[in-house]
Amino acid sequence: MKPSPNLLLKLLPVVFTMLLASAASGQNARVQFERLNGIEAKASDVVEVNIEGKILDLAKRVLVKVNDPNAKKIGQAINGLVAIYVRAYNFEKEGEYNMADIDAIRAELSSPGWEHLANVRSKRNDQKLDVYTMFTGKDMSGVAVVLSESKRIAVINVIGPIDIDLLTELGGRMNIPKFEIENEVPKQ
Amino acid sequence: MKEADYLWDKSGEDAQLESLEAVLKKFAYAEIDPPRVSHAQSKPERSSPFDIFKFRFALAGLSVAATCTALGLYTFTRDGDNSEISFVDRTVQQKAANGLDSECPEPCAGTRVGKSDMSNTETDTSRRTTNSDLAVNDRAMPNVIKVSHTAGPKKKKKKSVRMIYRPVRPLPQVTTAVAVTREEADAYNKLMLALSITSDKLRIVKDKLGDTRR
Numbered sequence: 001m002k003p004s005p006n007l008l009l010k011l012l013p014v015v016f017t018m019l020l021a022s023a024a025s026g027q028n029a030r031v032q033f034e035r036l037n038g039i040e041a042k043a044s045d046v047v048e049v050n051i052e053g054k055i056l057d058l059a060k061r062v063l064v065k066v067n068d069p070n071a072k073k074i075g076q077a078i079n080g081l082v083a084i085y086v087r088a089y090n091f092e093k094e095g096e097y098n099m100a101d102i103d104a105i106r107a108e109l110s111s112p113g114w115e116h117l118a119n120v121r122s123k124r125n126d127q128k129l130d131v132y133t134m135f136t137g138k139d140m141s142g143v144a145v146v147l148s149e150s151k152r153i154a155v156i157n158v159i160g161p162i163d164i165d166l167l168t169e170l171g172g173r174m175n176i177p178k179f180e181i182e183n184e185v186p187k188q
Numbered sequence: 189m190k191e192a193d194y195l196w197d198k199s200g201e202d203a204q205l206e207s208l209e210a211v212l213k214k215f216a217y218a219e220i221d222p223p224r225v226s227h228a229q230s231k232p233e234r235s236s237p238f239d240i241f242k243f244r245f246a247l248a249g250l251s252v253a254a255t256c257t258a259l260g261l262y263t264f265t266r267d268g269d270n271s272e273i274s275f276v277d278r279t280v281q282q283k284a285a286n287g288l289d290s291e292c293p294e295p296c297a298g299t300r301v302g303k304s305d306m307s308n309t310e311t312d313t314s315r316r317t318t319n320s321d322l323a324v325n326d327r328a329m330p331n332v333i334k335v336s337h338t339a340g341p342k343k344k345k346k347k348s349v350r351m352i353y354r355p356v357r358p359l360p361q362v363t364t365a366v367a368v369t370r371e372e373a374d375a376y377n378k379l380m381l382a383l384s385i386t387s388d389k390l391r392i393v394k395d396k397l398g399d400t401r402r
Binding site: 047049051055056057058059061062063065074078084085086088118120122129131145147154156158164167168170 | 367368369371372373374375376378379381382383385386387389390391392393394396397
């Protein structure tokens with residue numbers, strides 16, 4: 001049975017709108033990390049992780065393969081995850097980074113759409129920790145964590161729903177299991 | 189003529205020759221044992237090509253003797269083991285009789301050793317091990333000692349119980365090894381790193397909130 005061209009023409013705008021909406025919701029939750037480019041050169045340790053698309057699919061596939069209850073829980077917690085970006089910088093001395101760069105990210109996350117979930121301030125190490133969440137309807141579409149200390153900065157951006165409680169609970173149990181690397185990629 | 193005869197066969201007289209003989213008598217031949225000459229002196233010292241073979245032959249003989257001794261010792265030790273095992277079994281019997289065996293506070297199921305048995309088999313120094321006994325022993329000492337029983341005619345030298353000591357085998361290691369491709373492993377490691385950092389920061393918030401509530 002061949003679909004009529006008229007039907008396809010009618011469905012095309014709907015599909016296009018849906019794609020745009022999903023892309024927009026994803027883009028909205030994305031933090032602009034470009035502001036941190038200048039900090040990277042000053043930091044003594046840099047951790048930069050970008051997981052999205054195919055890499056995320058591969059990682060999820062491993063979570064399914066691993067026969068471990070914690071892995072199953074992690075898989076459950078990140079079931080709807082679209083992407084996760086992590087930037088962490090350690091500095092040898094205090095005041096080596098410009099606080100304005102971090103404040104700019106905080107300002108971006110104060111824009112409509114984001115909700116300031118938690119705000120932690122501590123005089124010890126001049127710690128400032130903020131957690132922001134974004135919801136699309138009733139579903140969580142993004143999480144952002146911004147941490148700044150005298151010698152440390154970390155910005156985390158999660159796109160897509162994620163079980164924060166479960167993730168926090170499993171924090172100490174994310175040990176990486178032993179893998180047997182296959183020599184040849186199975187033919188598909 | 190006389191002179192000539194004396195010189196020839198000592199017949200007749202010859203004063204000159206006799207005087208000469210008297211003077212030279214001390215140098216005359218005497219029938220005594222010849223002087224002993226040492227072997228080294230008698231034979232010129234020379235290296236024989238067979239000497240090295242003799243040494244090797246001696247060495248080979250020594251090796252054979254050592255092997256025979258080792259075999260003899262091994263056989264002797266094995267016989268000694270048997271006697272020791274029977275002693276152990278008697279101890280077990282005694283424990284069972286006194287009810288002190290920690291592993292079998294009551295006489296073990298299938299074990300034909302008890303007070304009455306002890307009285308009956310007082311003279312019988314060796315314990316007969318049944319299949320059920322073996323099972324009990326295996327349960328008590330898994331993977332370490334295996335007890336096997338070979339029953340033979342009574343008149344024969346009895347090898348009632350034989351213990352074979354084996355090294356404890358390590359248990360099969362249970363790992364969560366998963367066969368994945370290199371790309372999958374890399375992706376998984378990255379995701380775990382990202383999630384662990386995320387959960388670490390979220391935990392800080394949770395801990396701070398917990399402290400505030402308290």
